[in-house]
Amino acid sequence: MxxxxxxxxxxxxxxxxxxxxxxxxxxxxxxxxxxxxxxxxxxxxxxxxxxxxxxxxxxxxxxxxxxxxxxxxxxxxxxxxxxxxxxxxxxxxxxxxxxxxxxxxxxxxxxxxxxxxxxxxxxxxxxxxxxxxxxxxxxxxxxxxxxxxxxxxxxxxxxxxxxxxxxxxxxxxxxxxxxxxxxxxxxxxxxxxxxxxxxxxxRVPDRGTGDEFDRLTAGINGMLDRIETLMADLKRVTTDVAHDLRTPLARLRQTLEQARQQAATPEDWAARTDAAIVEVDRLLETFTALLRIAEIEARARRAAFAPVDLSALVADLAETYEAVAEETGHRLTAMVEPGVSVVADRALLAQALSNLAENALRHTPPGTAISLAVSRTPVGARLVVRDDGPGIPAAMRGEVLKPFRRLDRSRTTAGNGLGLALVKAVATLHEGTLALSDADPGLVVTIDLPATAPSAA
CATH class of the missing domain: 3.30.450.20 (PAS domain)
Structure with a gap:
């Protein structure tokens, strides 16, 4: 130069x-x-x-x-x-x-x-x-x-x-x-x-001297790495959104077209309309999940942070999903250490745990044992959802945390691939960590949360 x-x-x-x-x-x-x-x-x-x-x-x-x-x-x-x-x-x-x-x-x-x-x-x-x-x-x-x-x-x-x-x-x-x-x-x-x-x-070249310019270079390159990742994620999400919305929109169009051409009685119109409403609700559910993830990632929910009794929260969720598990042939248990609390958004933690419980019920066969657990750690609290189902291959555990990433590539099963992405966003908002590991057999999802409120930065 x-x-x-x-x-x-x-x-x-x-x-x-x-x-x-x-x-x-x-x-x-x-x-x-x-x-x-x-x-x-x-x-x-x-x-x-x-x-x-x-x-x-x-x-x-x-x-x-x-x-x-x-x-x-x-x-x-x-x-x-x-x-x-x-x-x-x-x-x-x-x-x-x-x-x-x-x-x-x-x-x-x-x-x-x-x-x-x-x-x-x-x-x-x-x-x-x-x-x-x-x-x-x-x-x-x-x-x-x-x-x-x-x-x-x-x-x-x-x-x-x-x-x-x-x-x-x-x-x-x-x-x-x-x-x-x-x-x-x-x-x-x-x-x-x-x-x-x-x-x-x-990227800005780093001379390796450790001076203030190298520290500035590291900050700039880190920012550029983040921007490149966000742009790649945006491109991928845009593609995935288009792919995932094409099928329900096509079904919605087909339902409306059939209603116009084939419905002859009020009952037929009602049935076609109900089917169209179901498709619209699915679309709205997808958009609502995307907006919620975007809101969480933008740190817009920290105003709702307050002391949360995790022990009571996990016990209530376990009681709620126990009946659902019985209907689907699953066994759901809870291991709750009393008195565990953190400063967090209670509604978001409840949403994250609900997503994990529903995923375990939806993607494991009848007879699968599912457990919810909460315990105290030296720095805060740990939430664990475990099942002994088929689990997730190690190569895919990082991928399924991204929006619209699903093990079912054909997308024939219910869901939009946003559940685990929302859980990850909630953990990040609370400056916690989310980890997927092997339960041998099955899957272990672990969320570690700090006891105090995260910084506003």
Whole structure:
């Protein structure tokens, strides 16, 4: 993939952030350089004055012991300095104002304390300390600040060079970062354009670094997987709806046509009308189930969540279906642990359990044993519907949970293939799990529900 144009790179947010951080870094470096320069120069000035003060103190002691003559001799002998160090200069003036010795320029002010001599060209100054001795003699010692100026220039040059290199590196880093981010964004943009163009299989490549872009990529790809699944389900449901509705609509048309052509008495019209109403009721039942599943999957039923006594609910359902089971030759039992409750939609749970019980009664032969059970789990509750009938092949257990999926491919048996799909939708709404397993023989349907209400997200 080609790199982003230079103008786009400069306008990119990542590049601007890099430039902003560079400016902040340079401002911080300048502030730090100023502080370091001030502290270093001030310390060097203090050392020069301390050196001069020590010399004045030493010469003052010589003056006290040997007088002016000894002072002049000591000051004249103490002008040498180590190589590379600016020499210490002294000045001795008697009380009449005559220079007795020393290389310091004459001072305009002769008083105790520090002083600074500045040349007219401003290139050199002398920092020193003066003292008026007991007999009126003025003694001063000072040193050129040439070393101080060199230190100052070295510090400034170091920060200028370091700041320049840092700015160049920061700018290069901003460019590299901006290009890297631009490439990642370009992949996302290309994927979204491919999706818009109709390629639902397009995905954003994952570099495997685990950074925030990879987390975003995982979220986007997960969303695209879900969209692709929903689109495939929509296409399949549309096809299945058309297939399942074609037969009852054809029967309805045939019944109405026969009523128009063959019915001769009111009794014939009533019989044909009743048959047509039966077909319409079947169609309405299918559409009602589809709308109910859509409503549940859209999380539109969570307002009805409240504490539900599952033990009482399962006991009531078992009592209701026990008579039906006897009529069809089945044996229905209930195993209810008392006091099991969850926060849920009671009507939806009742509908789901009713669908499971009716499926077991409808799709198993007479003599089949069916059981309803509820028990407490560490995180909530478990509902189990078990039978010892023919069961469902393992390869089909995932398929029958989808709308209009039936084991009877010819669709000669009653039903619309939406019962287990509704049960799955109810379990998902409650943030529970639905599992089909082998009862050896027969089928076990297990619904695990959390004890508390699911989140609103």
């Amino acid at each position: 080609s790199s982003a144009p230079r103008s786009d790179l400069v306008r990119s947010t990542s590049f601007r952030i890099g430039i902003a951080y560079t400016a902040v870094f340079l401002a911080s470096t300048a502030a730090l350089g100023g502080i370091v320069h001030y502290i270093a120069v001030d310390a060097a000035r203090g050392e020069i004055r301390a050196f001069a003060a020590n010399e004045v103190t030493r010469l003052s002691d010589v003056h006290q012991r040997f007088g002016v003559t000894g002072l002049v001799a000591a000051a004249a002998d103490d002008t040498a300095a180590p190589e590379g160090v600016d020499p210490l200069r002294v000045l001795v003036i008697d009380r009449a104002g005559r220079r007795l010795t020393g290389s310091l320029p004459p001072l305009m002010r002769r008083a105790d304390g520090p002083f600074e001599l500045q040349r007219r060209d401003g290139e050199l100054s002398i920092l020193g300390v003066g003292a008026v001795l007991s007999d009126g003699t003025f003694l001063a010692a000072g040193q050129s600040d040439a070393s101080l100026r060199r230190t100052s220039r070295a510090i400034l040059n170091a920060f200028l060079i370091g700041g320049g290199l840092a700015a160049a590196l920061a700018l290069a880093g901003a460019v590299v970062t901006a290009r890297s981010v631009a490439r990642r964004i370009a992949h996302i943009d290309a994927t979204t354009r491919a999706i818009v163009a109709g390629d639902l299989s397009a």
